[in-house]
Amino acid sequence: DIQMTxxxxxxxxxxxxxxxxxxxxxxxxxxxLNWYQQKPGKxxxxxxxxxxxxxxxxxxxxxxxxxxxxxxxxxxSLQPEDxxxxxxxxxxNLPSTFGQGTRLDIx
Amino acid sequence: QVQLVESGGxxxxxxxxxxxxxxxxxxxxxxxxxxxxxxxxxxxxxxxSGISYDxxxxxxADSVKGRFTNSRDNSxxxxxxQMNSLRAEDTAVYYxxxxxxxxxxxxxxxxxxxxxxxLVTVSS
Numbered sequence: 001d002i003q004m005t006x007x008x009x010x011x012x013x014x015x016x017x018x019x020x021x022x023x024x025x026x027x028x029x030x031x032x033l034n035w036y037q038q039k040p041g042k043x044x045x046x047x048x049x050x051x052x053x054x055x056x057x058x059x060x061x062x063x064x065x066x067x068x069x070x071x072x073x074x075x076x077s078l079q080p081e082d083x084x085x086x087x088x089x090x091x092x093n094l095p096s097t098f099g100q101g102t103r104l105d106i107x
Numbered sequence: 108q109v110q111l112v113e114s115g116g117x118x119x120x121x122x123x124x125x126x127x128x129x130x131x132x133x134x135x136x137x138x139x140x141x142x143x144x145x146x147x148x149x150x151x152x153x154x155x156s157g158i159s160y161d162x163x164x165x166x167x168a169d170s171v172k173g174r175f176t177n178s179r180d181n182s183x184x185x186x187x188x189q190m191n192s193l194r195a196e197d198t199a200v201y202y203x204x205x206x207x208x209x210x211x212x213x214x215x216x217x218x219x220x221x222x223x224x225x226l227v228t229v230s231s
Binding site: 001030032034036038043044045046049050055087089091092093094095096097098099100101 | 142151152153154157166168169202211212214215216217218219221222223224
């Protein structure tokens, strides 16, 4: 199985800050990397698919990049409503696997 | 807006069985693969099982292989997860999720719509 290592596991930032989360795959997964946002008590929501494609309706302050084994997720200007846990997911092959999550809160 | 509504969760004893349902609406159900993803209390996300648009292709995570069976009824727009020989470590919220692809063993999949989840608790 492909292991996904996400960092940091938690992060505090101020409104307006640029926030970056990284995800590393144990094997080359091309660009088959997705990012999800999960707010407390809610189902996850797809933000980015195929490493850099913004899902319809997702604000443009969210972006993703990378290929191969190293990937980055960025929020360019943190908003209060962005407080959530973020997960990366590889779907290069089954079983699809997720990173352990990054808990983001406001400083 | 796409809707996925899970049902069938509850409390069951170790070794018992439970059948989850996922009722879909507001999209052409028979054209999309459907997966199950679970989340243990306070933990991360784990992919559990997937089924192709026509039910001919199925795949389970090793952690549930031989115990869980995925099926679908396209005439009822419903997917089912039959869970047998349940263990304490199966305790989780189970989400039904849609993939934009027809098949499951295809690179580039992702989960564009999620249900609200149903809680399964395995405890004596």
